[in-house]
Amino acid sequence: MNSEERILRSFDEVCPHELRETFGTPLFVYSQSILEQQYAALARALHNVSATICYAMKANSNMSVLKVLKRIGSGFDIVSSGELQRLVKIEADMSKVVFSGVGKRDEEITLALQQGVKMLNVESIPELKKIDSVAKREGIVAPVSFRLNPDMTHEVHEHDVTGTRASKFGISPEFMSEFWEIVKKSQWLKLKGVSCHVGSGGADIEVYRNVFKEQLKVAGQFKELGAEISCIDLGGGFAANYGGSYTPIDLAKLGSLIESIAAGNEYEFIVEPGKFLVSEAGILLTEVLYVKNNGIRDIVIVDSGMNDLIRPPLYNAYHEIDLVLTESEKPREGTNFVDVVGPVCEGGCFFARNRELPEIKQGDLLAIKNAGAYCFAMASQYNGRRLPAEVLVHQGNSTLIRKRDSIEDLWRNELI
Numbered sequence: 384m385n386s387e388e389r390i391l392r393s394f395d396e397v398c399p400h401e402l403r404e405t406f407g408t409p410l411f412v413y414s415q416s417i418l419e420q421q422y423a424a425l426a427r428a429l430h431n432v433s434a435t436i437c438y439a440m441k442a443n444s445n446m447s448v449l450k451v452l453k454r455i456g457s458g459f460d461i462v463s464s465g466e467l468q469r470l471v472k473i474e475a476d477m478s479k480v481v482f483s484g485v486g487k488r489d490e491e492i493t494l495a496l497q498q499g500v501k502m503l504n505v506e507s508i509p510e511l512k513k514i515d516s517v518a519k520r521e522g523i524v525a526p527v528s529f530r531l532n533p534d535m536t537h538e539v540h541e542h543d544v545t546g547t548r549a550s551k552f553g554i555s556p557e558f559m560s561e562f563w564e565i566v567k568k569s570q571w572l573k574l575k576g577v578s579c580h581v582g583s584g585g586a587d588i589e590v591y592r593n594v595f596k597e598q599l600k601v602a603g604q605f606k607e608l609g610a611e612i613s614c615i616d617l618g619g620g621f622a623a624n625y626g627g628s629y630t631p632i633d634l635a636k637l638g639s640l641i642e643s644i645a646a647g648n649e650y651e652f653i654v655e656p657g658k659f660l661v662s663e664a665g666i667l668l669t670e671v672l673y674v675k676n677n678g679i680r681d682i683v684i685v686d687s688g689m690n691d692l693i694r695p696p697l698y699n700a701y702h703e704i705d706l707v708l709t710e711s712e713k714p715r716e717g718t719n720f721v722d723v724v725g726p727v728c729e730g731g732c733f734f735a736r737n738r739e740l741p742e743i744k745q746g747d748l749l750a751i752k753n754a755g756a757y758c759f760a761m762a763s764q765y766n767g768r769r770l771p772a773e774v775l776v777h778q779g780n781s782t783l784i785r786k787r788d789s790i791e792d793l794w795r796n797e798l799i
């Protein structure tokens with residue numbers, strides 16, 4: 384590796400060293416320009432289709448990020464009333480909100496109906512019955528979709544699989560007639576759509592083709608039974624560009640595929656991307672506390688840990704790591720194979736193992752890339768560690784969008 388390859392000097396025209404000075408580390412930094420570019424690229428790929436992009440906000444639910452996406456036209460995919468409340472707060476357009484998730488509680492369904500979300504993606508027969516009873520009680524007709532479990536999957540980490548029969552998500556096709564009987568008998572349920580989501584990180588267009596075909600088949604069968612299906616929610620999972628040996632989705636191919644399945648029918652298509660929109664827009668800045676040698680190789684100990692970014696131990700996920708240099712600093716001579724680890728007292732608290740990086744020294748600043756999706760969103764205070772701050776950068780400007788936890792935040796809700 385040429386040591387220049389893993390060097391970062393600016394992010395959305397902002398110098399990360401200045402961010403460290405102003406806000407401290409660990410620090411999540413999100414680029415508004417990259418967010419907007421990712422959204423625009425997907426919208427362009429779908430421009431020939433009647434399509435709504437519903438950002439899967441579980442990936443990153445910071446309200447400033449949501450506001451950027453709302454402003455450029457995005458809808459949202461939610462999985463809880465907590466997420467819905469965030470959307471209420473930013474005055475999102477509820478007619479572009481779909482509600483997924485296998486365990487929707489009474490009060491969550493109630494809020495979703497009161498807020499007038501576009502569709503509740505139903506994941507089981509008992510959930511459908513629950514929605515029916517809540518809708519009746521509230522006097523609001525519930526727009527629902529049948530979340531299909533097609534028994535198909537991409538080749539992804541087992542924790543990212545959501546579309547096989549053994550997984551907890553969706554409903555197998557053999558329950559279609561039972562589902563339809565409940566809808567038909569109720570004046571409080573309206574079956575509008577067929578939805579699906581077969582996992583996160585999929586790049587294989589043929590898998591998407593098979594899943595989408597299955598959805599169209601199921602939608603056709605519901606229509607034959609008398610349902611007025613107007614919406615096909617294709618789910619998310621589109622692989623972002625994580626670098627290394629990771630294959631990102633081919634947007635042009637995805638766009639043509641969706642165009643081809645849309646041809647000759649009147650459906651509105653929904654997509655629910657999370658990672659694709661926000662992953663590359665984020666970096667995690669972390670300072671090197673110590674470099675020690677264990678007799679095998681150098682261990683680079685940084686001030687961020689698995690409590691801030693858990694994806695490597697949780698999913699065996701790969702995150703590129705760059706050494707951050709100022710514009711004028713010369714690249715270091717040579718590279719080294721190192722482990723990059725955090726301070727949390729767990730063997731799993733690591734960001735990279737045996738990774739070739741430029742020479743790293745105590746006090747250096749590192750940028751962990753693709754930290755925009757499922758990173759801060761999964762962060763915790765484990766080991767008595769404060770949740771990091773978050774900053775939005777855009778064309779040379781930076782704005783603090785979440786303060787670092789205070790020490791008191793560590794025990795805020797404890798009764799002592």
Ligand SMILES: Cc1ncc(COP(=O)(O)O)c(C=O)c1O
Nearest residue numbers: 439483583619620655656657658
């Ligand atoms: C129902 C649903 N839609 C969309 C997504 C977004 O997936 P990704 O971030 O991989 O696009 C998820 C992720 O878990 C999901 O469960």
